[in-house]
Amino acid sequence: MIEEEAEPEPRENAKIIGVTGGIGSGKSTVSKFIEEAGFPVYYSDVRAKTIVNDDAELQEKIKKLLGENAYDENGFYNRRYVGEIIFKDEQLRLQLNALIHPAVKIHFKNWVAEQTSEFVFKETALLFELKLNESCFKSLLITADDNARLKRVMDRDQKTYREVEAIMDKQMAEKEKIKYADFVIYNNAGLDELKRETEKVLANLKVIS
Structure with missing residues (x-):
């Protein structure tokens, strides 16, 4: 055997x-x-781009901050629209980061717990x-x-x-x-x-x- x-x-x-x-x-x-x-390797920036579509609670928070147009007619994150808004408004950019980064942090913590490397x-x-x-x-x-x-x-x-x-x-x-x-x-x-x-x-x- x-x-x-x-x-x-x-x-x-x-x-x-x-x-x-x-x-x-x-x-x-x-x-x-x-x-x-x-x-x-954990790609935080890549994860941030997907979590805005995967996390329903986060989606609602983003819509509340940036409006319904933050997501397109198919329900996907409207990256171009959001980018144009936050590029012109530093406070909005910081507020958006404050929503996204905690969600990424939780995902990263769970990812680390699964790793076997030193x-x-x-x-x-x-x-x-x-x-x-x-x-x-x-x-x-x-x-x-x-x-x-x-x-x-x-x-x-x-x-x-x-x-x-x-x-x-x-x-x-x-x-x-x-x-x-x-x-x-x-x-x-x-x-x-x-x-x-x-x-x-x-x-x-x-x-x-």
């Missing part, structure tokens, strides 16, 4: 590593490298802005020169220089993020170098764990 290999038990105290970076920095690419190395990685654009780094074991910032980030987003999203610049202006300055980060990867030299730098961070984490 062949014994089946037992499933790994979830860890009670997995070490959370926050992964962040401004628009066009390459944080999603680094997160993919981390996954390829065998570590679980390290779990949480990718989020607002790691430092929301002080989420305070609940992390370590934080990793991916950054790059402003011109490189601008060009990447313009090519990727077909946005104009001014449109991307306006988005960047609303984000925390890179020099401020660097002050908070435990590890910093500068993404200015191509994918091969970016992967090598990611591997260095992973190796360092194993040493200090």
